[in-house]
Amino acid sequence: MKLSESFAMAVRSILSSKMRTFLTMLGIIIGIASVMVIVGLGNGMQNYMEEMFQSMGTNTLTVSLFGRGSNRSAGEEEMYEIVAENSQYLSQVSPTVSIQGAVKIGAETSDYTSVTGVSEDYFHMMGYTVSQGRGLQYIDVEKRLNVCVVGEYVNHTYYDGNAVGQLIRIGSQQYAIVGVMTQESDTLEERTTDDSVFLPYSSAAARLEGGEPTSYLVTLTDERYAAQGKAAVEDALYDIYGSDSAYYVMSMTEILDLMTDMLNVMITILAAIAAISLVVGGIGIMNIMLVSVTERTREIGIRKALGAKERTILLQFVIEAATTSAIGGVIGIAVGYGLSSLATMLVVALLETSMAVTPSADSIAMAFGVSAAIGVLFGYLPAKKAAQLNPIDALRYE
Amino acid sequence: MEPLIVFDHVCKFYQMGEETVRAADEISFTIGKGEFVAIVGRSGSGKSTCMNIIGCLDVPTSGKYLLQGRDVGQMDKNELAETRNHLLGFIFQQYNLLPKLSVMENVEVPLMYAGVPKAERRRRAEEVLEKVGLADKKRHRPNQLSGGQQQRVSIARALAGDPAVILADEPTGALDSRTSRDVLAMLQQLHREGRTVVLITHDNSIAITAPRIIRLEDGKVVYDGPARGKGALVTHEEVAV
Known part of the structure; x- marks a missing residue:
């Protein structure tokens, strides 16, 4: 007897009691759908995180210097040297000096505008461009000029789009606006990159106590070199300070990897919990198949009398269980898809982020395989029972 | 006459608690190819046991049962299934049709297990349905047919595989007397066509359809001879009544 015929027979038998079949499948449907949604949610979160980190720059290192427990200290020159010496991993460096203090435009005060002192390379490193006027230049840094570049939010909100040539007050100092940065965010809002002011780091640092920048942004030649670049900077700083508590080098890629690992562990645990319902579904299939074997004892006896071998009967019931389970799997995948889109809509509506719950093709293929395998696994015992029925007893069964 | 079924001191014992039931006790007979034989006996006489053994169920x-020269006692489960499929055609009292399959599909079942391709199966099923006069009912479900028609379907199913032996177990047990006569006439017709038919029944009036009768009592053969012979149809108990 051909496999295709066994399969056709299984489908007929399944279709002959639709309600029961559906209820049998329900466990599998719920199991598969929930695993899919959870894995999809995990994928969505991971994509969202990656995008976020991408916008912050995954090819950068942030170096913080504390200088504690040491009488030597590293300054801009040492940092530039470190980068130059490790040019296979590191490409550019810029000090980043954060200034606390009110930003005033005429009589108005902008509370959340961030003020950062950077080098002339910073815009290039971050991928920022200038839409009006000019960017910061070497001469601005060298001469500690009181000039600045403002973000589009500042330009738009306080200067009606004509900020170049105007003045801005930061703390007690006036700065001349020489350029406007091209808009970065989708919408102009407070506290975004567009709500910021960039000064030459030299003039910013002059306002600090030590007079030296303590924080640097270093770009990598390639994202892949995050670990090597970080190690190179750390080694060089250790040589200067002789202590590893005097500095801290943070790699975005490393943090992303760490977070991805944590997320994966969490998703795996959740998916495993959801997978328990698959096992429960499998037991449901086994239960119904056992009932079905008892109900069909006579049919099995007739088939055996007409020449069906044990293997044939075994195959018939295993295929029936596997088909039931696999159809449940397909419905589960469809339901999972539906719930994923629903979850995406909910996340977008409630959290106002553009996170998409995306079930991966792998997880779908696996879900289908697992559901069919559950059918075979849990269908085997009832099928074995059917196959081993004594034909005489089976024929006599009422 | 070529021997087809040979029972050589066949015994079948069952253990019922402490007691050993001797369902078949040293039964010996030979049924030749093309014979029509009725095995008669009251319930408990051992005729069902006989039928199960002849049917390779x-x-x-102990003892030997040879079917077409092969020792059935030595066969494993798969060989028994194959033998049932190739050499035996069963006709049951309760028809034993599969209720979810059409008439046509029911007839095809033994052919399917024999691995006959679909087109050939169709052709042979139609042929035997034609023979039993049910070609026009091939798409019906068994429960849409009368008892007589259902039994004819099961005769068609028994014939489909062109078996060496047609084994009919109380084929008229569930039928009224008129349809019973039809079914018996059909068995006689099969016999005339040269088939070997073994009829198992408790009913003397049915048994006389067959030219030769084997009468069983308490697991033993008490008569084996022509239907007209003395002692073929009456038992001691019946005489006493």
Whole structure:
């Protein structure tokens, strides 16, 4: 007897009691759908995180210097040297000096505008461009000029789009606006990159106590070199300070990897919990198949009398269980898809982020395989029972 | 006459608690190719055991059963299934049709297990349905047919595989007397066509359809001879009544 015929027979038998079949499948449907949604949610979160980190720059290192427990200290020159010496991993460096203090435009005060002192390379490193006027230049840094570049939010909100040539007050100092940065965010809002002011780091640092920048942004030649670049900077700083508590080098890629690992562990645990319902579904299939074997004892006896071998009967019931389970799997995948889109809509509506719950093709293929395998696994015992029925007893069964 | 079924001191014992039931006790007979034989006996006489052994549904405890020269007692489960499929055509009292399949599909079942391709199966099923006069009902479900028609379907199913032996177990047990006569006439017709037919019944009036009768009592053969012979149809108990 051909496999295709066994399969056709299984489908007929399944279709002959639709309600029961559906209820049998329900466990599998719920199991598969929930695993899919959870894995999809995990994928969505991971994509969202990656995008976020991408916008912050995954090819950068942030170096913080504390200088504690040491009488030597590293300054801009040492940092530039470190980068130059490790040019296979590191490409550019810029000090980043954060200034606390009110930003005033005429009589108005902008509370959340961030003020950062950077080098002339910073815009290039971050991928920022200038839409009006000019960017910061070497001469601005060298001469500690009181000039600045403002973000589009500042330009738009306080200067009606004509900020170049105007003045801005930061703390007690006036700065001349020489350029406007091209808009970065989708919408102009407070506290975004567009709500910021960039000064030459030299003039910013002059306002600090030590007079030296303590924080640097270093770009990598390639994202892949995050670990090597970080190690190179750390080694060089250790040589200067002789202590590893005097500095801290943070790699975005490393943090992303760490977070991805944590997320994966969490998703795996959740998916495993959801997978328990698959096992429960499998037991449901086994239960119904056992009932079905008892109900069909006579049919099995007739088939055996007409020449069906044990293997044939075994195959018939295993295929029936596997088909039931696999159809449940397909419905589960469809339901999972539906719930994923629903979850995406909910996340977008409630959290106002553009996170998409995306079930991966792998997880779908696996879900289908697992559901069919559950059918075979849990269908085997009832099928074995059917196959081993004594034909005489089976024929006599009422 | 070429021997087809040979029972050589066939015994079948069952253990019922402490007691050993001797369902078949040293039964010996030979049925030749093309014979029409009725095995008669009251319930408990051992005729069902006989029928199960002839039908390769069961094997003897001791003694030999040769079917077409092959020792059935030595066969494993797969060989028994194959033998049932190739050499035996069953007709049951309760028809035993599969209720979810159409008439046509029911007839095709033994052919399917024999691995006959679909087109050939169709052709042969139609042929035997034609023979039993049910070609026009091939798409019906068994429960849409009368008892007589259902039994004819099961005769068609028994014939489909072109078996060596037609084994009819109380084929008229569930039918009224008129349809019973039709079914018996059909068995006689099969006999005339040269088929070997074994009829198992408790009913003397049915048994006389067959030219030769084997009468069983308490697991033993008490008569084996022509239907007209003395002692073929009456038992001691019946005489006493």
